[in-house]
Structure formats: C-alpha cells, structure tokens
Amino acid sequence: MMSWLLAPLAILLGAVLTTQVATNTQLGKALANPYIPATVNMASGLIVTMILTWALTSQWPSREMMREAPWYLWPAGGILGVTYLTGNILLAPKLGAGALVALVVAGQLIFSVLLDHFGWFGFEQHPAGVARLAGCSLMIAGVFLISRF
Template sequence: MSWLAWGFALLAGALITVQAGANSQLKQSLGTPMPALLVNYVFGFGAVLAYALATRVSWPALVKATGAPWWAWLGGLAGAVYGVAAILLASRLGAATLMALVVTSQLFCSVLLDHFGWVGFEVHPAGWGRVAGCVFMAAGFALIARF
C-alpha cells in the first residue's frame, strides 16, 4: 500500500475525532443533539455534492443500484448511528475514551468481517496475530479509560 494511502487513512481517522468534538460543541451551542447532527450531515452532503459536481462524477444506471445486496445500503444508517452515539457521548466520555471505544470495536468487527468474508470483504482468517492485536487493543482501551 502506498504511503499516500496510509497518510490519507490516518488523516481520516484524526478527522473522526475532530468531528466528534465539533458536533458535541455544536450540540451544546444549539441545546439539543439532533439539529447539530443534521447540520453535520447537511454540510457533509454539500461537500460530497460539490466534489461530485466539480469532478463530473457519472451516475450509474438504476439497474446497477437495484442489483446491490440489501446490506450494501446500510452504510448511511451505520454512519447515522455513529453520529448519534458520538454526539451524545463525546462530552461525557471525552475524546480519548470515546475514540478508544470506537477504534477497539472497529478492530474487533473488522477481524470478524474479514474472517468470515461478510459484507463483501475477502476472507482473511483471524490468525493468532489478529487475535493478539484485538487483545492488545482492548488492553489499550482499558488503560485509556481507566487513567
């Protein structure tokens, strides 16, 4: 994998933490979580739309969209669940504990999805290295959440 891809993934991960903090602050300013989350998604949609228009992204035929498996449509719902959880928990848990929980659960889920090849991932067996990585991640979370 190229260093550019690794760098972009690291930037995206950092921005998830910034997003949680920004949304939490917006929730405090607006007094309630749902308007803050809607603002987040409106700005996000606007950015994606602007990019698509600027780069002249072509839209696939409807037949391709209807051919997608049912679970392929769950990405937006999963993002919304994350958004609600982050906006409700960021100020209570703090950035480090919230992100440690999120990243730990992402790793456990990723290993499970890879192992069984679910939701379109190629099979990558959960060998001892991956299991040990999950254990170390859980230990890291425990250290972050405790101190």
C-alpha cells in the same frame, strides 16, 4: 501489506474524525440539543458530497445497475452514519474524547477482524490468526489504559 505511504493519510483521517466528534459535541452544547448537530453535519455533508460527486464522476451507473443493487444498501450507509454520529455526540461529553475514540477504534478493529475472518459483506476472507487476535487483545488493553474505567 499496508502501504506506508498511505498510513499517514489514514492517521490524518483519524484526526479528522476525532475533530468532527469534538465540533459536533461543542455545537450540541451551544444549542442545548445533541440532535441538531447531527442534522447540520449530515446536511452540510450532503452538499459537499454532491459537489464532489458532480465534479469528479465522469461515468454514472446505469438504471439497471441501480435496480440490481440490493434495496437495503441504499439506506444502510445513511442510517449507520446517523447512528454513529449521534452516538458520538451523546457519548463524547460522558466518556471524554480519548476513551470514546479508543472504544470506537477497538470496536472497529474487532468487527473488521470478524468481517475479514468470515468474509461478511463481500470481504475476502482473511483468517483471524494469532497475530490478529493478539492485536485485538492489545487494542482492548489500550482502551483500558486510555479510559481507566
């Protein structure tokens, strides 16, 4: 069950993510290049993440732990992040903020239900029952209402 104390923080994160799309899109327009904002975003994100990691990490993984992690996990987050970020920068001017975010959230929701249902990527299995499928259907209906394709 979702903690109602954490829900407002998750909503705030949605606003942060949408603001990130907007600021990167504006920087792309200002520079007449949609790829530079992704570079700037990732570089500044790296710096802030490094500072946070050094400040907040008291126990580091051993070399053996790092060697045992599957090789594809090391680059996956960065590659997926750049794909997501650059896709948003390219699509935002064409779709608009509302439609873009609605489509992204619908994609996240549908894929997360699949992840839970099949237990992919180590997630605990949670069947895609009637309620979850109805929620996905309502999300898709919401996408069409927001984007009016």
